[in-house]
Amino acid sequence: MPINLERIRRGFQKLDRQLSKVAKKVSPENVHKFRTSSRRVETVLDELAARTDRNAEKLSKQLARIRKQAGRVRDLDIQIASLGGLKGPEANGQRSKLLQSLLEERALREKKLVKALDKKATAETHKRLKRAVSKLALSRSIDPLAITLNKLAQLGRDHVPLTEKTLHQYRIIGKRARYIAELSDKQPGAAVVVEQLKRMQDVIGDWHDWLELSDRAERLLGSVKDSALVAMLRNVTRAKFRQGVDALVEARTALSAKRVGLVSTPPSSARKPTTHDGTESTSAVA
Secondary structure, three states: EOOOHHHHHHHHHHHHHHHHHHHHHHHHHHHHHHEEEEEEHHHHHHHHEEOHHHHHHHHHHHHHHHHHHHHHHHHHHHHHHHHHOOOOOOOHHHHHHHHHHHHHHHHHHHHHHHHHOOOOHHHHHHHHHHHHHHHHHHOOOOOOHHHHHHHHHHHOOOOOOOOOHHHHHHHHHHHHHHHHHHHHHHOOOOOHHHHHHHHHHHHHHHHHHHHHHHHHHHHHHHOOOHHHHHHHHHHHHHHHHHHHHHHHHHHHHHHHHHHOOOOOOOOOHHHHOOOOOOOOOOOEEO
């Protein structure tokens, strides 16, 4: 079986540790690592599990809820860092005003995340994580690379002009597909796919972070006609968008070539046993 069961088990254990760390201290590093670990576990539960029980379903919902709260904090951490690294004039105090706005909302979002990570909720999530990994069943026919390339086929299927909305959607698709590809057990070609997806994800993600910062600045300071800072941010964002489009086109080309000659496994087959007579066996991750 080409899927790495040990890596999946370690992923659950890592999330368990990161949950404790972020509950103790909502630092940028802890928030980021928790979000990444949570997405990987959610991908296993939602995309790869041959079957899910009530515990796994509740765990997936709990993780998604906490991750979204952590995501709002993470977005602000990135925007604060981006604004701090932006070269240019102070713009009549507008940069300081925007930074203060970001810091105030970051403090508010941190309080909400801390509330979502109270002792009762954290203890319940720890318990559900341990139970889920002990009962996790995966189809023996899972081919992570085939599933990944099937999910990514839509990246090359659309021929409509790329917009901000569609570019962001491609990033989300690519992120989950990358997490699946990472579970390949030394499968030829998997590392190249992962590297290509990571580059695409990073470049498009960088654009999206600047877009959110620009939108926030415009709401606070006015349009490009009213604010030199907003104009500067919009210029950066447009350049980042072009880079994101280029990264997507590059990924489309490279991954389309990878699909040539591949016998595809429908993504839905990873979710359920293929027969009812016992011919499709499963493995539990202990």
